[in-house]
Amino acid sequence: MKEYWTALASLMGAFAFLQGVVHAVFPAELRAVVVRLLGRLTRAFSPYCYFDVTEMEGMSTNEIYDAVQLYLSSTAAPASGARLSLSRRLNASSFTFGLAASDRVVDTFAGAAVTWEHVVAPRQGQGFSWRPLPEEKRRFTLRIRRGDRDKLLPAYLDHIIAAAVDIRRRSQDRMLYTNARGGSMDARGVPWDPVPFKHPSTFDTLAMDPARKAAIMADLRDFAEGSAFYERTGRAWKRGYLLYGPPGTGKSSMIAAMANFLGYDVYDLELTEVSSNAELRKLLMKTTSKSIIVIEDIDCSVDLTNRAGAPPRPKPRASIDGAIEQDGGAGAGRSITLSGLLNFTDGLWSCCGAERIFVFTTNHIEKLDPALLRSGRMDMHVFMSYCSFQALKILLRNYLGFQGDEELDRLSDPAVLRGLEEWVDAAEITPADVSEVLIKNRRSGKAEAMRELLDALKARAEKRRRGSASGPAAAGKAAGGGENEEEEEEEEEEEEKRALESPNEGKEQAGTDSRGGGGQDEDADGKKQV
Numbered sequence: 001m002k003e004y005w006t007a008l009a010s011l012m013g014a015f016a017f018l019q020g021v022v023h024a025v026f027p028a029e030l031r032a033v034v035v036r037l038l039g040r041l042t043r044a045f046s047p048y049c050y051f052d053v054t055e056m057e058g059m060s061t062n063e064i065y066d067a068v069q070l071y072l073s074s075t076a077a078p079a080s081g082a083r084l085s086l087s088r089r090l091n092a093s094s095f096t097f098g099l100a101a102s103d104r105v106v107d108t109f110a111g112a113a114v115t116w117e118h119v120v121a122p123r124q125g126q127g128f129s130w131r132p133l134p135e136e137k138r139r140f141t142l143r144i145r146r147g148d149r150d151k152l153l154p155a156y157l158d159h160i161i162a163a164a165v166d167i168r169r170r171s172q173d174r175m176l177y178t179n180a181r182g183g184s185m186d187a188r189g190v191p192w193d194p195v196p197f198k199h200p201s202t203f204d205t206l207a208m209d210p211a212r213k214a215a216i217m218a219d220l221r222d223f224a225e226g227s228a229f230y231e232r233t234g235r236a237w238k239r240g241y242l243l244y245g246p247p248g249t250g251k252s253s254m255i256a257a258m259a260n261f262l263g264y265d266v267y268d269l270e271l272t273e274v275s276s277n278a279e280l281r282k283l284l285m286k287t288t289s290k291s292i293i294v295i296e297d298i299d300c301s302v303d304l305t306n307r308a309g310a311p312p313r314p315k316p317r318a319s320i321d322g323a324i325e326q327d328g329g330a331g332a333g334r335s336i337t338l339s340g341l342l343n344f345t346d347g348l349w350s351c352c353g354a355e356r357i358f359v360f361t362t363n364h365i366e367k368l369d370p371a372l373l374r375s376g377r378m379d380m381h382v383f384m385s386y387c388s389f390q391a392l393k394i395l396l397r398n399y400l401g402f403q404g405d406e407e408l409d410r411l412s413d414p415a416v417l418r419g420l421e422e423w424v425d426a427a428e429i430t431p432a433d434v435s436e437v438l439i440k441n442r443r444s445g446k447a448e449a450m451r452e453l454l455d456a457l458k459a460r461a462e463k464r465r466r467g468s469a470s471g472p473a474a475a476g477k478a479a480g481g482g483e484n485e486e487e488e489e490e491e492e493e494e495e496e497k498r499a500l501e502s503p504n505e506g507k508e509q510a511g512t513d514s515r516g517g518g519g520q521d522e523d524a525d526g527k528k529q530v
């Protein structure tokens with residue numbers, strides 16, 4: 001074997017020498033022919049094979065060239081001394097690095113080493129063209145061992161293209177799409193209106209129990225990296241989240257954090273703007289993969305009653321007139337039905353395009369039809385609760401600028417901190433209300449802001465205690481006597497809370513209130529509750 005390689009090396013040396021001689025001795029035309037011939041001979045005996053990825057394919061740009069450039073800029077290790085070029089795409093918020101002319105990078109894939117070289121040569125004699133070509137011819141040359149060819153191609157190229165799509169998506173600002181145009185299409189037949197999505201909410205800024213937050217992040221990560229799993233199990237690559245809880249507990253902030261975490265675009269589906277199941281399907285077909293499709297306040301958007309003959313249900317606050325219809329009603333196709341929505345999320349239509357997350361939010365989970373809550377539809381039920389002490393600490397850190405829990409413990413008055421811990425549960429305060437108190441007092445200094453917050457918690461808890469002591473009957477009398485509207489509001493809130501704590505038809509939600517509790521449970525249907 002060793003002799004073979006020695007002989008091959010000498011043969012290649014001889015070819016190189018011959019090429020040198022040809023350069024020195026022969027006239028230009030003949031030289032080109034002989035050099036080409038010798039080049040071919042060299043390649044025939046070489047242990048490597050080479051693939052060129054040119055920048056231009058005829059008159060059009062070669063997408064693989066762009067993909068290779070992006071991929072190499074982030075993944076491969078430049079050979080020592082290699083020069084990288086810096087660039088930033090229009091609208092993008094991050095830089096990318098590219099390989100400069102004639103530099104090489106090495107990469108490994110499936111255990112095989114490969115080398116990329118970026119070759120740049122001046123373009124000669126540009127003839128007439130409607131579209132001027134770049135002045136330089138650029139290409140990447142991939143060198144791989146002959147023996148690795150079957151292992152690497154085309155899997156390695158597929159890998160590069162997928163990685164490039166991912167990098168492009170992450171370096172580009174995300175988009176928020178809305179269907180506020182009421183079903184009409186733009187010139188390209190797209191029913192969605194895009195705006196740049198710059199919501200600053202992240203999982204770092206989101207105040208919720210750390211263990212539940214970690215569970216959601218892990219679930220999202222598993223989903224995003226789950227291509228093989230979904231293929232193996234024959235499942236559509238999608239996931240459903242139902243976020244529920246009182247107003248101001250961070251449901252919308254959670255959606256933004258999810259989008260920022262995964263780098264997905266967001267489609268905000270306004271159901272009241274959709275007039276039929278067919279339109280809903282069209283909207284779905286025009287969404288891209290790697291996106292989050294959101295329906296906010298699902299209980300208010302449309303009355304989604306599934307079963308014919310079901311007992312009459314309380315009318316939703318903002319249901320759209322005329323669009324309410326029982327499943328299988330005579331006018332099916334003219335308005336949205338629950339089955340239309342379910343087809344949208346888990347029927348055959350949901351599979352056109354992969355890697356999508358459906359998120360529904362509601363303040364009133366008890367108003368949702370159980371059909372929507374069954375497994376396979378909403379895989380994760382996430383209860384966004386009132387502020388726990390752990391969540392409160394996150395808000396204190398973010399709003400008052402403490403660097404971590406250690407600094408918060410060290411720099412704040414222990415009595416105030418203890419007080420906050422003691423009162424926060426009784427106050428049943430939303431993160432939105434806590435933020436408001438902190439924003440209002442942030443100029444007065446950390447200590448003062450925390451004291452104010454403690455006072456606010458105490459006042460709130462006290463009010464709640466008084467409210468529950470006097471009971472609903474007394475509250476009704478008080479309201480009748482016109483004492484104040486706040487009591488009525490409280491009563492309403494209490495009602496909401498009771499409903500949240502004992503959601504309808506118990507089975508699916510049994511024992512799943514995880515307020516303040518960590519981790520996640522899986523119920524009998526295999527649906528996760530965090």
Ligand SMILES: Nc1ncnc2c1ncn2[C@@H]1O[C@H](COP(=O)(O)OP(=O)(O)OP(=O)(O)O)[C@@H](O)[C@H]1O
Pocket residue numbers: 205206207208245246247248249250251252253254362363384430431432433435
């Ligand atoms: N868990 C949270 N962590 C951090 N900030 C929060 C959280 N919840 C609420 N906030 C703050 O309160 C504001 C309102 O919250 P958000 O819109 O996310 O609530 P929501 O649950 O979607 O309410 P609604 O049910 O009314 O839609 C946010 O802009 C954010 O500043």
Ligand SMILES: [Mg+2]
Pocket residue numbers: 251252253296361
């Ligand atoms: Mg919201």
